[in-house]
Amino acid sequence: MNRFDYVRAASVAEAVAAWVPGASFLAGGTNLLDLMKGDIVRPSRLIDITRIPGLDSIEPLADGGLRIGALVRNSDLARDRHVSGTYPALAEALLSGASGQLRNAATTAGNAMQRTRCAYFYDPASACNKRDPGAGCDARGGDTRLHAVLGWSAHCIATNPSDFCVPLAALDAVVEIAGRSGTREVALEAFHTLPGDHPETETVLEEGEMILAVRLPPEAAGFAAHSRYLKVRERTSYAFAVVSAAASLRLAQGRIAEARLALGGVAAKPWRAREAERLLIGRLPDAAAWTECAAAALSGAHPSGDNDFKIDLARRLVATAFARAAAGTPDRLPALPASPFAVPVVSSGVHAFA
Amino acid sequence: MPDTIPTALPAALPALAPGHVRHGSSIGQPLTRRDGALKVTGAARFAADNHPPGMLHAVMAVASIAHGRVQSLDIAAARAHPGVVEVMTSSNAPKLARHPDQTGQPFTYKLDLLQDDRVRYANQPIAVVIAETLEAATEGALLLRPTYAAEPSSTSLDQAERFVPDTVGVGSPPNETSGDVAAGLADADSRIEATYDTAPQYHNAMEPHAVVARWDGDRLFLDTPSQGLSMAQARIAGLFGIDAADIHIESPFLGGGFGSKGAVWAPQVLGIMAARLVGRPVKLVTRREQMFGPVGHRAPTRQTLRLGADRDGHLTAVDHHTLTASSTFDDFFEPSGRVSHTLYETPNLRTTHEAVRLDTGTPFFMRAPGEASGSAALESAVDELAEACGMDPLAFRIANYAEQEPKSGKPFTSKKLRDCYARGAERFGWASRPLQPRTLRDEAGLLVGWGMGTASFPALMMQATARATLHADGTGLIELGAHDMGQGAWTAFAQIGADGLGLDAAAVELRIGNSALPNAGMAGGSAHTATAGSAIHDAATAAIRALADLATGDERSALFGAGNQGVVARDGRLHRKDDEQRSERYADILARAGRASLSADGKAAPNAANQAQYAAHAHGAVFAEVKIHPTLGQIRVTRLVGAFAAGAIINPRLVTSQYYGGMIWGVSFALHEHALHDPRTGRVMNANFAEYRVPVNADIPDMEAILVEEDDPYVNALGVKGVGEIGITGTVGAIANAVWHATGIRVRRLPITLERLL
Numbered sequence A: 001m002n003r004f005d006y007v008r009a010a011s012v013a014e015a016v017a018a019w020v021p022g023a024s025f026l027a028g029g030t031n032l033l034d035l036m037k038g039d040i041v042r043p044s045r046l047i048d049i050t051r052i053p054g055l056d057s058i059e060p061l062a063d064g065g066l067r068i069g070a071l072v073r074n075s076d077l078a079r080d081r082h083v084s085g086t087y088p089a090l091a092e093a094l095l096s097g098a099s100g101q102l103r104n105a106a107t108t109a110g111n112a113m114q115r116t117r118c119a120y121f122y123d124p125a126s127a128c129n130k131r132d133p134g135a136g137c138d139a140r141g142g143d144t145r146l147h148a149v150l151g152w153s154a155h156c157i158a159t160n161p162s163d164f165c166v167p168l169a170a171l172d173a174v175v176e177i178a179g180r181s182g183t184r185e186v187a188l189e190a191f192h193t194l195p196g197d198h199p200e201t202e203t204v205l206e207e208g209e210m211i212l213a214v215r216l217p218p219e220a221a222g223f224a225a226h227s228r229y230l231k232v233r234e235r236t237s238y239a240f241a242v243v244s245a246a247a248s249l250r251l252a253q254g255r256i257a258e259a260r261l262a263l264g265g266v267a268a269k270p271w272r273a274r275e276a277e278r279l280l281i282g283r284l285p286d287a288a289a290w291t292e293c294a295a296a297a298l299s300g301a302h303p304s305g306d307n308d309f310k311i312d313l314a315r316r317l318v319a320t321a322f323a324r325a326a327a328g329t330p331d332r333l334p335a336l337p338a339s340p341f342a343v344p345v346v347s348s349g350v351h352a353f354a
Numbered sequence B: 001m002p003d004t005i006p007t008a009l010p011a012a013l014p015a016l017a018p019g020h021v022r023h024g025s026s027i028g029q030p031l032t033r034r035d036g037a038l039k040v041t042g043a044a045r046f047a048a049d050n051h052p053p054g055m056l057h058a059v060m061a062v063a064s065i066a067h068g069r070v071q072s073l074d075i076a077a078a079r080a081h082p083g084v085v086e087v088m089t090s091s092n093a094p095k096l097a098r099h100p101d102q103t104g105q106p107f108t109y110k111l112d113l114l115q116d117d118r119v120r121y122a123n124q125p126i127a128v129v130i131a132e133t134l135e136a137a138t139e140g141a142l143l144l145r146p147t148y149a150a151e152p153s154s155t156s157l158d159q160a161e162r163f164v165p166d167t168v169g170v171g172s173p174p175n176e177t178s179g180d181v182a183a184g185l186a187d188a189d190s191r192i193e194a195t196y197d198t199a200p201q202y203h204n205a206m207e208p209h210a211v212v213a214r215w216d217g218d219r220l221f222l223d224t225p226s227q228g229l230s231m232a233q234a235r236i237a238g239l240f241g242i243d244a245a246d247i248h249i250e251s252p253f254l255g256g257g258f259g260s261k262g263a264v265w266a267p268q269v270l271g272i273m274a275a276r277l278v279g280r281p282v283k284l285v286t287r288r289e290q291m292f293g294p295v296g297h298r299a300p301t302r303q304t305l306r307l308g309a310d311r312d313g314h315l316t317a318v319d320h321h322t323l324t325a326s327s328t329f330d331d332f333f334e335p336s337g338r339v340s341h342t343l344y345e346t347p348n349l350r351t352t353h354e355a356v357r358l359d360t361g362t363p364f365f366m367r368a369p370g371e372a373s374g375s376a377a378l379e380s381a382v383d384e385l386a387e388a389c390g391m392d393p394l395a396f397r398i399a400n401y402a403e404q405e406p407k408s409g410k411p412f413t414s415k416k417l418r419d420c421y422a423r424g425a426e427r428f429g430w431a432s433r434p435l436q437p438r439t440l441r442d443e444a445g446l447l448v449g450w451g452m453g454t455a456s457f458p459a460l461m462m463q464a465t466a467r468a469t470l471h472a473d474g475t476g477l478i479e480l481g482a483h484d485m486g487q488g489a490w491t492a493f494a495q496i497g498a499d500g501l502g503l504d505a506a507a508v509e510l511r512i513g514n515s516a517l518p519n520a521g522m523a524g525g526s527a528h529t530a531t532a533g534s535a536i537h538d539a540a541t542a543a544i545r546a547l548a549d550l551a552t553g554d555e556r557s558a559l560f561g562a563g564n565q566g567v568v569a570r571d572g573r574l575h576r577k578d579d580e581q582r583s584e585r586y587a588d589i590l591a592r593a594g595r596a597s598l599s600a601d602g603k604a605a606p607n608a609a610n611q612a613q614y615a616a617h618a619h620g621a622v623f624a625e626v627k628i629h630p631t632l633g634q635i636r637v638t639r640l641v642g643a644f645a646a647g648a649i650i651n652p653r654l655v656t657s658q659y660y661g662g663m664i665w666g667v668s669f670a671l672h673e674h675a676l677h678d679p680r681t682g683r684v685m686n687a688n689f690a691e692y693r694v695p696v697n698a699d700i701p702d703m704e705a706i707l708v709e710e711d712d713p714y715v716n717a718l719g720v721k722g723v724g725e726i727g728i729t730g731t732v733g734a735i736a737n738a739v740w741h742a743t744g745i746r747v748r749r750l751p752i753t754l755e756r757l758l
Ligand SMILES: Cc1cc2nc3c(=O)[nH]c(=O)nc-3n(C[C@H](O)[C@H](O)[C@H](O)COP(=O)(O)OP(=O)(O)OC[C@H]3O[C@@H](n4cnc5c(N)ncnc54)[C@H](O)[C@@H]3O)c2cc1C
Pocket: A024, A025, A026, A027, A028, A029, A030, A031, A032, A033, A034, A049, A070, A096, A097, A098, A099, A102, A105, A106, A107, A108, A109, A110, A111, A112, A113, A114, A115, A161, A162, A163, A164, A209, A210, A211, A212, A238, A239, A240, A241, B689, B690
């Protein structure tokens, strides 16, 4: 690990003022320190923001929305009764990520800012346009099983690995940002950028800007009864998504009044599927609707390598996630959050013959 | 922080505390681990926990190409980094007495020790940076920024030319035939031919290979984890041209070994060389990603099985072909076919092996080497043939039960496999399994599948020595350079020693894990308890015999005239066999003889006569239930029941834990572990625990291990077979077969991934 300055900021103003080119904000450190140890990033200065007061609260807002401070730990957020009751897909997504120990350290902003898990990005000996703009992309033609099928470019096929951001995108979350020249807001959906010609740019944050909070608008609470996050992964826990989906419904008179859908593990950003959502409005919540919606959500998908299975899998996942959402949010968070196995199953040989 | 760890931890643990002790016979009792409290409190001192005064830290720089030469290293940049003391490269590495490619001794393999600029595999060490702190050494290693002249490399079975190796495993012939396989297949009413792929896997014990090395003149002091202390001494002695007796290795605890600590590998020797170069103690700990290359691995295999059966489901032929790989520069060939030699009765049997040479580190013994991969393929193929015959997989296996070892025709020393089948099947509820696949669902609509596999592993004996001592205060001491890899040697060997000495386990001190102790051979091949345990038993028996001699030859003793055979040792006393009322305390016998203590040596070795006459194996049956999401393909093992017969059980708690560990490894083999080499560069692209997947707790189901009783009069004096590796065998096939039963899809490429089930 390189030698670096360490600055402990006592306020947002101090943190922002301490920023110099090459500096990084340090939150839980679960991603940043790994990247430093792996020689993937070499920040000249770490600005520790974890002691800044006031950034670690979860505040229900007067308008019915919710403000989540940048330093709220992922575990605290997921276990907050108001959060899990009102935004169940959000809680499920958080609890399906990483491990208990990591979630205890990981923060709201750190999660939103975590870097891709592309193995070639993590391997300093590989060419990577994200690490070294213009160097090339060794992922292409390599092991691409978990790479993007939507929104990728010839310069980068990496995915964003965050689970948390997927329901945030579906629920129209807003990111509150502070910089030297004041504060601003960006929709979470627009916060992460697609690679295009500049995969080194991953978000709309300007140099030296930091995240203060993530806010959910009042409408986000309207999906509490029918919201699920579903994540397909290679082991039952402690694995990034192969593909994931946040599916939320508002039902009225047995029909779909409003639908929300975002996909994870398929693109460089949480992938909001607005067209597909619209197809559901006014329809009966049935298998035909899900199939059509799933097809629409993946209509622009192309394999970026040896990963066309993900397109089919994502379609199946969307249909399953909506079927689960339509069935109703469970009373309690499942023991295996977001898992295809998150259903009450007695494992002692109980079975029925089909 | 490290200096606050209590220093006096022990090659000898404190005697068993009450609660860990059962008075009277110790063997067979489920005693808890003596080292348990040390481990859960962090007080157990592993190799890398040692910090001798003046110690420096060394970090390896490793190659990012798989084949070629190092062209340049920025040594000046590394040296200029604050805290860096020295950079060791091929130009200044201490000269070795023997080139590390000169092997010769058994179980020694070629090592990359900075003798030249050649790169033979990715992650090969190419330099070592030595610094005052770990951080400085780590950064120094990065600052070397090597450049290479890369040459083409191949890291997959498809990329290289095949040949037939001279031997596979440990000196076994690559090709063996009995009967006429072609005729057997031609005669068959049902036959299958199927090819199974198993993935490369890398040993990744929690504790990586680490060394703390300190030279004192030509004497060398090492803390390093070892599964074979005296072999390690011999290897290091040869490399440095010093006397093995001048090498003192402490290895009280291993944080797992799984075979990879059976040899000394480059990282350990480089730490020793670094200490010599700088004239100060040096610690070198292999980084997690560096475990993927220089310390052994399980090579990939591609196995083709052709099996035939007659109308009644009796095998007419077994033809088992294995393609595997070694490195470009050394020989280790996974003997996957061997398992077919022992499992199922067949008149016609052929096993053949081919190999390719890849630009990887040299493969090595990895928990159940050969048996794990071989059984994965054989058990899947047997299931496919059972299906072709329209038979229940268990009934099919029982129909082909081998009463003698198929390859040799020898009877077994013991074989309670039928009981394993029966008890495992009953416990699992196998009888209600429908024959057809994709017929079971649970109430949530998940696909359910049941599969099984036969487990087997050879019951080996190696060589070991031990010393037993009786003290005048009535306590005992057992000493041998044995190894606790986490399997529980600290506890089990005390139990064996206590019974041998006729003492309560609380009164017996055990010393292991130190090269100054009597050579206890190696902890490998599931043979350590059998071998070292037998040596302990032999030493203890000899000590009691010597004590009896003192007593029975002394007129003043209550035992006078009883003769050697005429006494029994129990509870710290010798009793006359013919009159148990007449007895004497050990302490009194020694005191009268004016002896402070009495010691005897013991040994264990294979019994050639028994081996010529009998085949010796442990056996078992594993039953697995999996659930699979019908549209998403995600797989979860939900139940595992294993029933195993492995001779006498020294400590059922520890043995159960070994079976669990093996079965969990089986889950990993079947569903998770896969080192992904980029075909273009040969680098392992998932050399970390986020992406090189092993199961986590949520992947591990309700598990049960049934210990089937088995008396074995032949394997050794204790009747002990091995239990460390067998749990993997059978389990992999059982899971793959359960996946088929759940879905109707045969996935012949392990690990099974979800996209194959869509
Ligand atoms: C083994 C492993 C498995 C994982 N599995 C999953 C998974 O399954 N799903 C999942 O979603 N995640 C997973 N993660 C990632 C984990 O969620 C992230 O590491 C974590 O959320 C990062 O949060 P942090 O607070 O530790 O961030 P840090 O590591 O402190 O920071 C991460 C990045 O965010 C920047 N940053 C932090 N705070 C701010 C701020 N306020 N404003 C601007 N920039 C900021 C930092 O500069 C840095 O670039 C896994 C991580 C590991 C190590």
